[in-house]
Amino acid sequence: MSTGTVPDPSTDPADGGQVTADDKLDRRVLMVAGVVVLGAIMSILDITVVSVALETFQREFDADTSAVAWTMTGYTLALAAVIPMTGWAADRFGTKRLYLLAVALFTVGSVLCAMATSLSMLVTFRVLQGLGGGMLMPLGMTILTRAAGPERVGRVMAVLGIPMLLGPIFGPIIGGTLIDNASWHWIFLINLPIGIAAIIYAAVVLPKDHVEPSESFDFVGMLLLSPGLAAFLYGVSSIPEQGTVMAGKVLAPAIIGLVLIAAFVPWALRKANIHPLVELRLLKNRNMTVALVAMSLFAIAFFGASLLFPLYFIQVRGETAGFTGWLLAPQGVGAMLTMPLAGVLADKIGPGKIVMTGIATITVGMGMFTQIGPDTGYAYLLGALFIMGLGMGGTMMPIMTAALATLTDHNVARGSTLLNIQQQVAASIGTALFSVILTNELKDSRFVQAGTALQQAGGDQTQVAAILQRFGISPDQLGSLETLVRSDMADAFATVFVVATLLVACCLIPAFFLPRRKVAPVDPTVMAGH
Template sequence: MSTDLSTTPPGTPGAPGTPGASDKLDREVLVVAGVVVLGAIMSILDITVVSVALETFQREFDATTAQVAWTMTAYTLALASVIPLTGWASDRFGTKRLYLIAIVLFAAGSALCAAATSLEMLVAFRVLQGLGGGMLVPLGMTILTRAAGPERIGRVMAVMGIPMLLGPIFGPIIGGALIENASWHWIFLINVPIGAAAIVYAAKVLPKDSVEPSETFDWLGMVLLSPGLAAFLYGVSTIPETGTVLDAEVLLPAIIGLLLIVAFVPWALARSNKHPLVDLRLFTNGTMTVAVIAMSLFAIAFFGASLLFPLYFQQVRDEGALSAGLLLAPQGVGAMLVMPVAGVLSDRIGPGKIVLAGIAVITIGMGMFATLDATTSYTFLMGALFVMGLGMGATMMPIMSAALQTLRGHTVARGSTLLNIVQQVAASIGTAIFSVLLTNGVKNDVRPSKDPVQVLDDLAGVFSSTFWVAAVMVAVVLVPAFFLPRKPPAEPVDQTALMGH
């Protein structure tokens, strides 16, 4: 059975694009979606589960905050570096085979992390985890898109969005519970049985690979882009630590990374380069271009601001990591309620209208948070998080589906790779921006005082001001969202023909 169901002849009963074919997700697609969600949950949960263990790592390994932060940074850099390889590798080895390899790498890395006896070992094994985790999400998007066909992509992206949205919310809850009731080792050990189950599940239900003759590998592209992304993100991730963009530790790697990325662009577009590592010719597709711009602005604004929520609860309201995680749960509930409906509507009326509504709702929720102080009621705050969750469920995955609906064949893998790179880079930039805004706000506006109430009021004021910036940045996403398709997906564009390959 071919994995590329989007190229099934139109006359085939039930084939994508066949008039009268059911637009519901059939059992076969749902079974495939199950294994994809399982893999994505492992990868995305792991990022946020580890975030609550940093204080524990400091104690266990007698290390500084900056040193233990490498357990997060190493994973992110490895994840970003391997994403560009995923499109080529899925064409070369097949999506099923590569998906199984990615799960094995991730599970093995998790087991080794749990066995680490020093911080250096833990950081090294986090790199191995990141190499596996970086492939799981773009591969999962490719597998689901091909299985469902373009006219049902809104629905499958809604399924794929579940771990993407719930990971950052339930990660701290699970991490806090495991650390408090067992030990830090279990935040990694828990991935081993999940990984084993995912391997068996994937081997059984994913369609057999149908690999075409291999494309040549873009070695020069890999030498330019993967180290370029890693160096740039390293520089950006150092900004919160240094407190300024102008520090040499930020500027040197960021500039080197940018130069490598810039050098990749003409090489990727050169006529002599038939199979670039990341296919920038996809930007000849207007919908893809608009979706990438919308995704970039959204990821910077929303994922950057997301770090503020648990910090407010912990620093201003004196909540523990587990309590802060639980207080964020309404956001996940709101997203879960809307996401399936948004997926169906995105397929029926086009993603443009859905995304516009979602962004408007998130802006309202973020605006509610911008009015907080040190004593704002939890009912109000959790209501604002619920509102933002409703908007989130109608935003991120419809943006992705808008881009992927226009692709078919091998360009699906290349498109999902491009979207995941953009999201990863934009989220890192957003995190750095809001970390610096918050740090500088605390430095400038929180006055030393013997009165703890006054200090908390000042600190709450800094959070309020930063949330206003977030609300404005989210609202800006309305501009590109206005140009997203407002009609059901037509026959996908054959990008190969457009590009003259």
């Protein structure tokens, strides 16, 4: 009779005890996923919830648009500063401790934001929020990937993708409802019970950290990369306000940021630099590099176009912000239907074919928006959003799977940090790009310009006559001006959606080179001689 231990049916000795790819996500992994999703919901919802409160902040603090925009910009710059340090900090202090700290910072920052009595206080506390929020996504990806193992990373990435896709949709609904029925303070106070629950949940569920503090901190890298990213993103985020890339407020910080980032590259790749702030040697991993390129193009197109959908419904169709959120819901429904299936297939056959199918589907849905007018039927619009959602469920998270599934456990934290830096930069570029294109398209319409000028003029008949003369509009056209404005605005949106469609279609090129079968994890840092 054998006296050996009974083998664990959830493991395969041939795989070194790793969970086999056929196993479903067990209860332990799902519990960990719940922790991460809770943190992701707080971080992602907060960005979109605050976006609908900007007009309220203007009235509350008697400030102009550019000053109030700092409530968004300050948060973004804090993210850019802290994300590069997350990989090192996770290895140095442990993911559980750092995750608890990140949630605590975010929660405390939220409460302080609700207590702010001036705009400067609100911006300061938003920065504190951003320091915590910036760590939540890369840490969450690291925790989930380590818990599930490389064989099941596609399925856990699908779980994490739910708040990433639903946040931009339901954020405006929640924000608008809270502002209309309570006050702006509640868009921040709502994070208090969620944050407390997340801290307790994480403390109980996440496994105890076992770290050996051996890595030294890359101070030079931090002084180059963190301010470099912050300066570059500040310059890019100033483009919509300035209306041109050539403005000094755009060029000066963007160039300074690019110089600092460029200086970081040779520093990070030095052989003597064993533990750089961001491990660029991971780019020796072909799948990681291809996934980063694909994610960059997709994030520019996706996050840029995400700005257009609510603006179309609000500005052209005259819908409220709250109702617009519900109109965008089919996108989230479509993603929820395909995301779990895409996660399973990415684990079994590799993400390549899935991502290409997803991108092709999004291209069809986005292409439908190139045909919109001022009175396009809602069935058509909601159908297009649903088709796009189906594609998105098979795109973003499988791309991340392609990057992380090929990394060894030691490099997962560094890989997720690199992914989140790239996604933040690409999203900022996409938002700025589409804002400028849309603004310039609207400027080309004399009817849109005349309509804006007439609103500012109020009922002053002398000014009204001067405006009509300046834009070559006859008094007979005044009665139908609103219709002409809506028509030209719809044409402008349709033109910008052409650009978005072409950008999404371009994602097919890097997606073609993603792996189409399961790939074993490798360590590019070892390949590089470390």
